[in-house]
Amino acid sequence: MPTLRDIKRRIKAVHSTSKITKAMKMVAASKFRKAQQRMFELRPYADRMGAVLSSLAGGAESEIHPLLAVRPRKNVDIIVLTSDRGLCGAFNSNILRAASKHISHLKKEEFEVNVSAIGRKAVDYFKRRNVPLKKSWTGISGRISYANAQEIAADIIEHYTNEATDEIILAYNEFKSVAAQKVVVTRLLPLASIEATAETLPVFNFIYEPSKEDIFNNLLPKNVEIQIFRALLESQASEEAARMSAMENATKAANDMINSLTLQFNKARQASITKELMDIVGGVEALKG
């Protein structure tokens, strides 16, 4: 039986933990709102960019730009996007589990797989499992700028253009709602849309100005940047949403704990009062005797 003072100390400790989790929830909520706004602003642009590209690529030969070239798959790059910080529920473990599954699946098919990681959690995870990382970026989440996406895109494009890799896959958390994130494993390069659109979309014979090459030279790298930027923002919003609900749960659990501890405390207090009373009564009886 813990003493009264022990219980009191525990209540105090749990209470201060709940204060922290509550504060973290507030912080996550405000960060989430910001991230969500940026994401919603970008979404129409990214969608339209993808649509433009697929309607253009439908009528274009794959020789026109190195990023359109589809080679037989041999080297596959997978980029895993997580957060830098923890305390956000299953956010990171979900994505890492999905990514690992995908990696082992690819390895079974005897592709040469290279793993890159964005976010400290992914870097640590693969380091622990002795998976060599081709490239890693940390310190991005929290203050995402377009320059981050540009940097990553430049790296990817270079690898793809000099044929070091034949396919680039990105795994990230897509934002569904505050309560739900969806793990998405998507192909960045070669452009996923090309085969799919050839039949489904009407093919226009576009007039290009200044020239087809110039347009593609402009548009294709830009599209990669935008897709990455979008993934970064989606992941950011998902992370903060996940942290929000994780902290909400933690606060709730702490409150439950305080309640049950308080009950325990009161019981113990009553028991000790009863005991004291019995002592007194016993003493009085003894004196009377």
Add this chain to the structure above:
Amino acid sequence: MENKLRLEIVTPHGLIYSEEVDEVTAHGSEGEFCVLPGHAPYVTTLKIGMLIAKTAKESKYFFVNWGYAEIAADKVLILADSAEKSEEIDVERAKEAMKRAEERIRKCEECDFHRAEASLERAATRIQISQMRIPK
């Protein structure tokens, strides 16, 4: 049925404009061009410049900062790095930017001349467009 153009202006900061219009004029990299309903499929890059959307009632002016235009099936899609309606242009900021850019160009020896030039052009165009707010 009357032929209309569907004009959409999208930037990474959101959807700026999405309306039915009669005529769109914009600055392509090869010069100004004008789109009417029934235009041939056309893709071009856009320079810093003005975009005019005309309807029967009024003309709307936009500032467009680099981007692409895709015209297909009576739909004009503008993907711009940034774009603003003429009435939403922050003239004060543009003037400031213009001053700064001029300063940089004047003092410039080894600095990034192209960047300074581009921001000067942006600022000048913004100011010019913001003054076009005359209702037709």
